[in-house]
Amino acid sequence: MTCQELRESVCRANLELVRRGLVIGTWGNASGIDRAAGVVAIKPSGVGYAELTPEKIVLLDLDGKVLEGTLRPSSDTPTHLALYRAWNELGGVVHTHSVYATIFAQASRSIPCFGTTHADHFHGTIPVTRSLTPEETAGEYEANTGKVIVEAFSGEEGRHPDPISMPATLVAHHGPFTWGRDAHDAVENSAVLEIVAQMAFGSIQIAPGLQPLHEFLLDKHYLRKHGSNSYYGQK
Amino acid sequence: MTCQELRESVCRANLELVRRGLVIGTWGNASGIDRAAGVVAIKPSGVGYAELTPEKIVLLDLDGKVLEGTLRPSSDTPTHLALYRAWNELGGVVHTHSVYATIFAQASRSIPCFGTTHADHFHGTIPVTRSLTPEETAGEYEANTGKVIVEAFSGEEGRHPDPISMPATLVAHHGPFTWGRDAHDAVENSAVLEIVAQMAFGSIQIAPGLQPLHEFLLDKHYLRKHGSNSYYGQK
Amino acid sequence: MTCQELRESVCRANLELVRRGLVIGTWGNASGIDRAAGVVAIKPSGVGYAELTPEKIVLLDLDGKVLEGTLRPSSDTPTHLALYRAWNELGGVVHTHSVYATIFAQASRSIPCFGTTHADHFHGTIPVTRSLTPEETAGEYEANTGKVIVEAFSGEEGRHPDPISMPATLVAHHGPFTWGRDAHDAVENSAVLEIVAQMAFGSIQIAPGLQPLHEFLLDKHYLRKHGSNSYYGQK
Amino acid sequence: MTCQELRESVCRANLELVRRGLVIGTWGNASGIDRAAGVVAIKPSGVGYAELTPEKIVLLDLDGKVLEGTLRPSSDTPTHLALYRAWNELGGVVHTHSVYATIFAQASRSIPCFGTTHADHFHGTIPVTRSLTPEETAGEYEANTGKVIVEAFSGEEGRHPDPISMPATLVAHHGPFTWGRDAHDAVENSAVLEIVAQMAFGSIQIAPGLQPLHEFLLDKHYLRKHGSNSYYGQK
Numbered sequence: 001m002t003c004q005e006l007r008e009s010v011c012r013a014n015l016e017l018v019r020r021g022l023v024i025g026t027w028g029n030a031s032g033i034d035r036a037a038g039v040v041a042i043k044p045s046g047v048g049y050a051e052l053t054p055e056k057i058v059l060l061d062l063d064g065k066v067l068e069g070t071l072r073p074s075s076d077t078p079t080h081l082a083l084y085r086a087w088n089e090l091g092g093v094v095h096t097h098s099v100y101a102t103i104f105a106q107a108s109r110s111i112p113c114f115g116t117t118h119a120d121h122f123h124g125t126i127p128v129t130r131s132l133t134p135e136e137t138a139g140e141y142e143a144n145t146g147k148v149i150v151e152a153f154s155g156e157e158g159r160h161p162d163p164i165s166m167p168a169t170l171v172a173h174h175g176p177f178t179w180g181r182d183a184h185d186a187v188e189n190s191a192v193l194e195i196v197a198q199m200a201f202g203s204i205q206i207a208p209g210l211q212p213l214h215e216f217l218l219d220k221h222y223l224r225k226h227g228s229n230s231y232y233g234q235k
Numbered sequence: 236m237t238c239q240e241l242r243e244s245v246c247r248a249n250l251e252l253v254r255r256g257l258v259i260g261t262w263g264n265a266s267g268i269d270r271a272a273g274v275v276a277i278k279p280s281g282v283g284y285a286e287l288t289p290e291k292i293v294l295l296d297l298d299g300k301v302l303e304g305t306l307r308p309s310s311d312t313p314t315h316l317a318l319y320r321a322w323n324e325l326g327g328v329v330h331t332h333s334v335y336a337t338i339f340a341q342a343s344r345s346i347p348c349f350g351t352t353h354a355d356h357f358h359g360t361i362p363v364t365r366s367l368t369p370e371e372t373a374g375e376y377e378a379n380t381g382k383v384i385v386e387a388f389s390g391e392e393g394r395h396p397d398p399i400s401m402p403a404t405l406v407a408h409h410g411p412f413t414w415g416r417d418a419h420d421a422v423e424n425s426a427v428l429e430i431v432a433q434m435a436f437g438s439i440q441i442a443p444g445l446q447p448l449h450e451f452l453l454d455k456h457y458l459r460k461h462g463s464n465s466y467y468g469q470k
Numbered sequence: 471m472t473c474q475e476l477r478e479s480v481c482r483a484n485l486e487l488v489r490r491g492l493v494i495g496t497w498g499n500a501s502g503i504d505r506a507a508g509v510v511a512i513k514p515s516g517v518g519y520a521e522l523t524p525e526k527i528v529l530l531d532l533d534g535k536v537l538e539g540t541l542r543p544s545s546d547t548p549t550h551l552a553l554y555r556a557w558n559e560l561g562g563v564v565h566t567h568s569v570y571a572t573i574f575a576q577a578s579r580s581i582p583c584f585g586t587t588h589a590d591h592f593h594g595t596i597p598v599t600r601s602l603t604p605e606e607t608a609g610e611y612e613a614n615t616g617k618v619i620v621e622a623f624s625g626e627e628g629r630h631p632d633p634i635s636m637p638a639t640l641v642a643h644h645g646p647f648t649w650g651r652d653a654h655d656a657v658e659n660s661a662v663l664e665i666v667a668q669m670a671f672g673s674i675q676i677a678p679g680l681q682p683l684h685e686f687l688l689d690k691h692y693l694r695k696h697g698s699n700s701y702y703g704q705k
Numbered sequence: 706m707t708c709q710e711l712r713e714s715v716c717r718a719n720l721e722l723v724r725r726g727l728v729i730g731t732w733g734n735a736s737g738i739d740r741a742a743g744v745v746a747i748k749p750s751g752v753g754y755a756e757l758t759p760e761k762i763v764l765l766d767l768d769g770k771v772l773e774g775t776l777r778p779s780s781d782t783p784t785h786l787a788l789y790r791a792w793n794e795l796g797g798v799v800h801t802h803s804v805y806a807t808i809f810a811q812a813s814r815s816i817p818c819f820g821t822t823h824a825d826h827f828h829g830t831i832p833v834t835r836s837l838t839p840e841e842t843a844g845e846y847e848a849n850t851g852k853v854i855v856e857a858f859s860g861e862e863g864r865h866p867d868p869i870s871m872p873a874t875l876v877a878h879h880g881p882f883t884w885g886r887d888a889h890d891a892v893e894n895s896a897v898l899e900i901v902a903q904m905a906f907g908s909i910q911i912a913p914g915l916q917p918l919h920e921f922l923l924d925k926h927y928l929r930k931h932g933s934n935s936y937y938g939q940k
Contacts, residue, residue, distance in 0.1 A: 004865065024896070024897075024900055025824065025893075025896070025897065027825075044939070045937070045938050045939065046938025046939060047938075060276060066793035068795055070939075072939055074888060075929065088265065097821075097822045099900070099903060099904060099907070100907065102820060102822060102904050103904055103908050103910075103911065104911070105820065106904060106905075106908040106915070107819075107908045107912035107915055108909075108912075109911060109912060114341040114342075115337060115340065115341035115408050115409060115410070116332075116409045117262065117332045117410065118339060120262075129452070131922075132922070134880040134919070134921045137921050137922055137925050137938060138921065138925070141337060141925060141929075144710030147467070152236055173819070173820050173918055173922060174820060174821045175820070175821065175822065177290035188260075191259070191260070192259075192260065195259055195334070198334060199334060199337050199341060200341075201336055202334070202335065202338030202341075202436065202909070202913065203338050203341040203342045204911060205338075205436070205440065205910065206338065206339070206342050206344060206436065207343075207344060210341070210342055211919075213408055214366075214369070216369045216370055216372050216373065217367070217408060218364075220372050220373070220376060224310065224376075231310060233280050233281025233282075233307075234279070234280065234281060234307055235932050251634065273649070280482060290686065307666065349576040349577075349643070350572060350575065350576035350643050350644060350645070351567075351643060351644045351645065352497065352567045352572060352645065355497070391543055400533070421493075424553070426494070427494075427495065430494055433569060434569060434572050434576060435576075437573030437576075437671065438573050438576040438577045439567070440573075440671070441574070441577050441671065441674060442577035442579060444576075445577055448643055449601075449604070451604045451608065452601075452602070452607055452643060455607050455608070455611060459545065459611075459660050466545060467518070468515050468516025468517075468542075469514070469515065469516060469541055469542055484742055540718045584811040584812075584878070585807060585810065585811035585879060585880070586802075586873065586877050586878060586879045587732065587802045587807060587880065588878065590732075648865070658730075661729070661730070662729075662730065665729055665804070668804060669804060669811060670811075671809050671905065672804070672805065672808030672811075673808050673811040674907070675808075675910065676808065676809070676812050676814060676816060676909060677812035677813075680811070680812055681879055684836075684839070686842050686843065686879060687836075687842055688841045690842050690843070690846060694780065694846075701780060703750050703751025703752075703777075704749070704750065704751060704752070704776055704777055
């Protein structure tokens with residue numbers, strides 16, 4: 001992939017966020033990475049989607065040094081970079097303020113898996129991060145946002161989700177981050193997260209003590225799409 | 236009806252699901268059957284709606300043997316086939332993850348008949364299936380999904396709905412299946428189910444102990460559209 | 471107004487219901503009356519909106535005798551006629567199953583006036599009818615639906631709304647009827663009712679014991695638009 | 706700015722309200738002011754948006770004297786003027802009946818800051834006014850509406866919001882007013898208010914005792930966009 005192709009792909013992914021109703025105003029951004037070249041492409045800060053072109057996409061290295069582009073990168077760039085550095089498998093990252101996912105994030109509530117729509121895409125409870133401390137907020141806020149996301153996936157083996165089978169997190173008081181194989185896959189995960197959040201919101205309204213799916217059903221659905229013996233879609 | 240006509244009809248029904256906002260991504264499928272020929276036509280698995288053409292629709296017999304087509308049929312095919320085998324009157328089957336119907340399915344709640352919108356189309360409470368056992372889930376999962384749907388319509392005479400006057404069921408933890416005279420009628424029933432679910436969701440929010448319609452009003456509405464003395468529409 | 475003009479006006483009003491998202495499928499109808507000629511024009515029963523043309527609009531007299539047209543009139547015709555006969559001021563009647571108004575109707579709940587959006591258009595609580603008895607349901611059901619609507623506006627002077635300042639009612643378990651100077655005014659009132667119902671639904675979710683507006687504020691808003699000293703709009 | 710430019714700008718802002726789904730029917734208005742010339746431009750009363758042209762925009766002075774235009778100004782004009790007179794920094798004012806903001810206004814509930822979407826635009830709790838007295842309602846109602854808005858921003862230093870960092874208020878029982886640097890900025894604030902209200906509505910449904918953001922996070926977000934050391938967007 002050339003830098004120009006990466007830019008075009010990331011530009012399209014950002015515009016796709018708007019087309020799918022996942023961002024309002026300029027509140028969202030998608031990035032992608034070329035691992036071989038060590039180049040990250042991200043939306044410029046505060047630029048309206050109507051004016052977004054591949055040329056305006058900013059290229060940086062994994063330390064945040066701008067390689068090409070005269071515009072400032074998204075203010076959320078340090079969060080994206082923290083995720084790319086933590087997890088080698090990531091090819092794209094997306095941040096939105098989509099309505100239902102943000103409703104859960106604002107309430108600092110994770111989203112348990114209540115149905116197969118969720119289980120087909122996310123292998124268990126979609127986690128919510130802890131709140132940032134005053135010091136973390138006053139300091140490198142956006143980098144620390146990345147830190148608490150990574151924390152939500154750390155700790156004792158088998159007790160926490162892994163970022164491949166759980167490509168989404170809600171940042172407490174803030175909103176969702178998702179990721180994927182590339183920027184478009186991350187956009188797709190944002191879209192699914194939003195609908196899964198809406199359905200969970202509705203189900204707990206009519207069944208307040210609702211329990212998550214039994215593990216055997218969760219695994220069945222997740223693995224029929226994503227496991228080594230998956231049988232969904234075309235070979 | 237020729238095989239080509241069946242394919243075209245089923246292709247249009249699948250696209251109609253998208254147009255009506257009943258499927259998101261690739262989460263939905265419509266099928267139709269030519270009873271005389273014993274041929275079922277169904278959406279291929281994991282194919283995007285934008286690329287769907289009549290040529291891609293898969294043709295099978297009632298045992299699931301592919302008759303024509305190089306693509307794999309929908310992974311939900313065994314559920315569709317189980318319904319066609321159980322009930323001779325069915326000409327079409329639809330599965331979606333439409334939002335409000337899925338909200339009820341996730342909560343394992345049936346949808347009582349709270350109003351005439353519901354009574355005009357579904358003759359009583361829209362049932363929810365029992366949960367599948369771990370064994371049923373690990374085994375022929377999709378066929379067993381069909382089995383629990385059929386179970387919801389079985390048992391003591393007069394105590395359970397019949398599939399003609401109740402062309403819809405919620406599969407617990409999963410989502411709705413509907414059926415009808417043909418694929419288009421099944422799509423129509425999916426659309427009505429979604430709006431009926433939304434209205435029921437709202438009514439129980441503002442009237443938590445709400446009781447279903449009295450039987451005389453349920454019968455009046457259902458029968459003025461569907462009974463032998465129906466007087467709705469043109470002769 | 472000629473019969474042709476009445477037909478065209480009523481046809482446009484029916485199509486306007488669809489354009490504004492107030493009817494789904496064929497669940498709605500608008501009618502208009504030429505008082506001088508004693509002619510009522512109404513949508514034919516079960517005809518899709520896509521095929522509706524002025525020529526298909528049915529003309530009847532106030533007793534329900536078809537004057538022109540080969541199609542059956544809407545099955546709700548006796549309800550429309552009952553309202554025209556009860557209230558001379560009415561020039562148009564509309565029936566829909568719009569979502570939020572139907573949510574209240576299904577719950578047999580009236581809609582108190584919680585804000586100025588409501589007060590600008592409806593002078594007080596939007597009433598809900600009593601339930602029909604088994605006998606009324608088994609008998610002339612649609613005419614009896616008209617009867618219970620009229621009942622909601624009857625009784626002791628000053629204790630009940632009058633149909634001019636309250637051009638809407640919810641039929642219990644069913645849905646809304648509205649009316650107005652002509653079919654278009656009735657459509658407008660249907661649209662306002664739906665949004666007022668949605669806002670009331672939301673407000674009682676976040677403020678369960680919410681009290682209606684004080685009378686002085688209700689009167690102020692209603693009368694600044696509709697009173698003899700109104701000062702809204704252009705002279 | 707010429708009077709013609711002001712008219713065109715205010716006309717566009719009014720049409721933008723419709724395009725963004727913030728007004729229904731004719732229930733909304735945007736105005737702008739040319740401070741140097743002392744000229745306010747506002748939508749005419751009760752004129753449909755489809756017929757709105759720059760020529761129909763009414764020009765007044767700050768006392769409400771019509772300078773140009775044959776149409777009556779919006780009946781809410783005295784409210785707009787009261788805000789322009791109270792706060793010199795205002796360049797535009799907008800009033801809508803947008804659904805979720807009105808749901809809070811009808812419930813006389815302010816909107817606490819539950820997340821960063823809110824904190825990015827409004828520096829704290831979006832206030833709700835006190836109710837008008839019977840005398841204030843019977844008297845100069847629209848001017849008194851402006852008076853209670855201004856009151857919500859008055860009193861002991863540091864205990865009340867200031868209109869620059871809090872460009873929105875809910876008028877109790879009524880709906881939102883917003884303002885900004887010009888009419889377009891006020892429209893933008895109306896749009897953000899609506900989405901922030903929807904998210905707050907959702908979050909308190911799933912977390913009834915939810916507390917507002919800690920001040921350090923509120924300040925961080927508000928100031929990264931609006932403070933003297935802001936680092937959002939392009940320089």
